[in-house]
Amino acid sequence: MSIIATDQQNVVIGLGKTGYSVVAFFAKQGLPVVAMDTRNEPPFAQQIHKEYPNVKLLLGGLNKTVMCSATQIVVSPGLPLATSEIQAAIKAGVKVVGDIQIFADYAQAPVIAITGSNAKSTVTTLVGEMAKESGLKVAIGGNLGTPALELIDDEIELYVMELSSFQLETTPSLMADVATVLNISPDHLDRYESYLEYHQAKHKIFNGCQAVVVNRDDPLSAPMIKAGIPHVSFGLDKPDLNQFGIVEQDSKLYLAKFNELLLGANELKVKGSHNRSNALSALALGEAVGLDMEAMLRALKNFAGLDHRCQWVGNLQGVNYFNDSKGTNVGASIAALEGLGPETEGQIILMAGGVGKDADFSLMKQAVKQFVKVLVLYGEDSELLASVLQDSVPVKMAGSFEDAFNLAKLNAKDGDAVLLSPACASFDMFKSFEHRGDAFKKLVEAQ
Numbered sequence: 001m002s003i004i005a006t007d008q009q010n011v012v013i014g015l016g017k018t019g020y021s022v023v024a025f026f027a028k029q030g031l032p033v034v035a036m037d038t039r040n041e042p043p044f045a046q047q048i049h050k051e052y053p054n055v056k057l058l059l060g061g062l063n064k065t066v067m068c069s070a071t072q073i074v075v076s077p078g079l080p081l082a083t084s085e086i087q088a089a090i091k092a093g094v095k096v097v098g099d100i101q102i103f104a105d106y107a108q109a110p111v112i113a114i115t116g117s118n119a120k121s122t123v124t125t126l127v128g129e130m131a132k133e134s135g136l137k138v139a140i141g142g143n144l145g146t147p148a149l150e151l152i153d154d155e156i157e158l159y160v161m162e163l164s165s166f167q168l169e170t171t172p173s174l175m176a177d178v179a180t181v182l183n184i185s186p187d188h189l190d191r192y193e194s195y196l197e198y199h200q201a202k203h204k205i206f207n208g209c210q211a212v213v214v215n216r217d218d219p220l221s222a223p224m225i226k227a228g229i230p231h232v233s234f235g236l237d238k239p240d241l242n243q244f245g246i247v248e249q250d251s252k253l254y255l256a257k258f259n260e261l262l263l264g265a266n267e268l269k270v271k272g273s274h275n276r277s278n279a280l281s282a283l284a285l286g287e288a289v290g291l292d293m294e295a296m297l298r299a300l301k302n303f304a305g306l307d308h309r310c311q312w313v314g315n316l317q318g319v320n321y322f323n324d325s326k327g328t329n330v331g332a333s334i335a336a337l338e339g340l341g342p343e344t345e346g347q348i349i350l351m352a353g354g355v356g357k358d359a360d361f362s363l364m365k366q367a368v369k370q371f372v373k374v375l376v377l378y379g380e381d382s383e384l385l386a387s388v389l390q391d392s393v394p395v396k397m398a399g400s401f402e403d404a405f406n407l408a409k410l411n412a413k414d415g416d417a418v419l420l421s422p423a424c425a426s427f428d429m430f431k432s433f434e435h436r437g438d439a440f441k442k443l444v445e446a447q
Contacts, residue, residue, distance in 0.1 A: 014076025015042035021147035077166035098170030103148035116182030184220035185331025272339025308437035318414030325437030327421035341371030346415035353379035354424030
């Protein structure tokens, strides 16, 4: 456990949910804290002022003088390290970290660390359910749900942490018991200077880890690790010794470890090849920390998936409607198409659009051409999407989200599926991807 000096101040930057958790953590230990935010009225400023009146609040900008004289700065994931005041502090020799590094310094139980461009929330939740079924007192959070520092508890026996690239940027030494990058596809390129920089941020999850889990189907998930560190892989092909994969027997697919058949794919409540991959990754991660295999399989059979992740919403006149509003990047939408496409009797009518985050939509061409009958576009970057994909599939342009839904419904026939998987962020029209997904569900339910 690292020791934080008490005779000098800790500066917490960003007073959203994460920043509040850091302020509260330091304040409860009697450590000096200065909290600042570029906003005049950040979300948790009033709560901090009320609960921790000794914490000094500096709002409406970043005070470079205070930052450069700090012992350590804890920066919230929403604020880029490239910010000039943060760079000045770094040049002045100030230690700059995020809440995940503080968590790593204090957590006493084993840590499973999970990142990836897609599916990390699903896999994190699933591993957490497996740990509960195994009888452990488990804490689940990080980028998903509860901030990391609110999870710290001496009674916890296992931490299962979803981590974003933004969080990992400021985590130089995570020291996880087992770590994985589930997959890598272009995302957040409006924040990173290059795809390589994004990739490097994700791979910080492996710093100091004791074991790794690798996706055989995605070479970019494999870390450069020292010899001797245990590693296991998962993939949708037939697995080798001690690896996880898919075995076909008597025309049926099974989740397997080498030659041992673990569970029939048809026993999973969540469908599609991407969900089989998620299940395999969870089994590999759970086994790496010693979870009971029978308990993990029970959890798998009971797992119905997460809201807004290829979630079946309903069937209207023979057409299935799927809400994949969490598909906020190109890779997520490709995974949804490749997962649902082969299991759809007809074809997919894809609803996509929003804020593209400088993504390369051309990567979607193959999946769109293979599985999509009609592409219905809406939102800020709809014209850009159309210009890239109109040669692959018929395109319909919608003036609003509701118009997009009505166009999708109009073009769907018995056996088809309407899939909302936007490949874009939601904040041109909605508060969040959850808000967007709920709007889709309401439209389905209103029919």
